[in-house]
Amino acid sequence: MKRGVLIVLSGPSGVGKGTVRKALFEEPDIDFTYSISMTTRQPRNGEVDGEDYFFVNRNEFEENITAGNMLEYAEYVGNYYGTPKSFIDNTLASGHDVFLEIDVQGALQVKEKMPEGAYIFLTPPDLQALKERLVGRGTDDPEIIDRRVAAASSEIRMMSKYDYAVVNDEVQLAVQRIKDIVKVERLRVNRILPEYIAMIEELEK
Numbered sequence: 600m601k602r603g604v605l606i607v608l609s610g611p612s613g614v615g616k617g618t619v620r621k622a623l624f625e626e627p628d629i630d631f632t633y634s635i636s637m638t639t640r641q642p643r644n645g646e647v648d649g650e651d652y653f654f655v656n657r658n659e660f661e662e663n664i665t666a667g668n669m670l671e672y673a674e675y676v677g678n679y680y681g682t683p684k685s686f687i688d689n690t691l692a693s694g695h696d697v698f699l700e701i702d703v704q705g706a707l708q709v710k711e712k713m714p715e716g717a718y719i720f721l722t723p724p725d726l727q728a729l730k731e732r733l734v735g736r737g738t739d740d741p742e743i744i745d746r747r748v749a750a751a752s753s754e755i756r757m758m759s760k761y762d763y764a765v766v767n768d769e770v771q772l773a774v775q776r777i778k779d780i781v782k783v784e785r786l787r788v789n790r791i792l793p794e795y796i797a798m799i800e801e802l803e804k
């Protein structure tokens with residue numbers, strides 16, 4: 600059976616990861632399974648437990664670390680964020696593509712453990728645009744925004760550690776670039792064109 604592709608979208612807070620991910624998941628020819636992260640951050644208005652994140656307290660998070668359940672985790676601006684491991688392994692083995700949207704520290708930890716994924720760094724056109732997006736989103740206090748912009752300048756320096764960089768100038772352009780990257784990766788992971796995978800599976804029945 601063909602194996603799924605691991606797609607990791609990463610980049611500074613406010614660059615538009617969530618926005619690009621939502622647009623990508625609305626594409627009719629895209630069928631990625633989203634890896635839901637665990638966090639100790641408070642839910643924002645409208646966020647749903649088990650859909651946006653698994654919201655837990657610090658104790659619960661630390662128990663999961665000790666039990667070895669996390670593929671990676673990071674502490675970011677005072678909260679834990681992490682990726683539950685078994686879900687990813689099982690989904691990839693069943694032939695489905697897994698999509699991770701995580702911060703730079705986390706993505707680089709995952710890359711150490713699962714180098715065969717497609718590691719995509721989403722970058723803003725410039726730092727001013729990034730700050731404007733964080734302000735425009737209106738979800739964070741000015742002090743948190745300044746901390747996120749400061750974190751971004753060191754995160755952007757990590758871009759060269761990724762397989763691909765995609766600029767999020769226009770959401771639909773970024774979506775198209777990511778779709779093109781996944782096509783290439785599918786070919787690399789399975790060493791065969793996706794059109795032929797369906798044919799082979801049909802013959803194997």
Ligand SMILES: Nc1nc2c(ncn2[C@@H]2O[C@H](COP(=O)(O)OP(=O)(O)O)[C@@H](O)[C@H]2O)c(=O)[nH]1
Pocket residue numbers: 610611612613616617636637640671672673675680681682700701702703704705706
């Ligand atoms: N390491 C790691 N980072 C994560 C994970 N999930 C989310 N993040 C990142 O944590 C940072 C803060 O997330 P959040 O508070 O939701 O803010 P937002 O992404 O700016 O909307 C962002 O850069 C997220 O991409 C995860 O499972 N692991």
Ligand SMILES: Nc1ncnc2c1ncn2[C@@H]1O[C@H](COP(=O)(O)OP(=O)(O)O)[C@@H](O)[C@H]1O
Pocket residue numbers: 610611612613614615616617618619732733735736767768769770
């Ligand atoms: N290409 C873009 N051009 C302009 N604004 C954007 C673009 N992509 C996202 N945004 C806006 O930037 C803000 C941050 O986007 P978000 O998806 O929450 O970022 P992240 O998930 O990386 O923290 C949101 O208000 C969003 O509407």
